[in-house]
Amino acid sequence: MAYSKGKSFLDTFGGSYSDICFSVIDILKGDEFEDFGGFYLGSEYAECFLSYFFIKHYDPELSYNKQLFGIWSEVFDWNDNYIFTYEQIRLICDEIKSDLQLLLTDYYNPQLNPVKESFNICSMSSPDDPDYINACNDEAAYKRHLDVVKSFYEGFIDIILRTINDNPSHNLILVSGP
Secondary structure (H helix, E strand, O other), rough: EEEEEHHHHHHHHHHHHHHHHEEEEEEOOOEEEEEEEEEEEEHHHHHHHHHHHHHHHHOOOOOOHHHOOOHHHHHHHOOOOEEEEEEHHHHHHHHHHHHHHHHOOOOOOHHHHHOOOOOOHHHHHOOOOHHHOOOOOOOOHHHHHHHHHHHHHHHHHHHHHHHHHOOOOOOEEEEEEO
């Protein structure tokens, strides 16, 4: 899975305080939880490619969010901590697959406008790419870099589903912002 101009999906992974962490957890009691590991993803990539899906599927009424974090935000934002069930994550992955297929076959379909709203050419191209240099944040530039979008979505789905499948006795993913 190669990005344009030599970038790969692995370039989106991180491990620093400015990255988004996706962790498998179990609730212990009260506001305590146990972390069973996961992966880090660069926040700029999460925001560019995943915002629509996580905002859409965040459930502020999910008891685990209230249990761990008390009164919590009504809206999802990458800078905080939120819990998603495995079922929610699988639904997100299914929607990503469906929307990716539509991006590849009917890019200008109005149904995709919310998905493309957070796209950013800087996360889709390398610094020596003319679209990056000229800050071309427009539909034509995004369409030229669909190989990056495809690579990212396929890589993300693979790693998050593998993380879930490797931890079948658990059922929650904690998404922690920078």
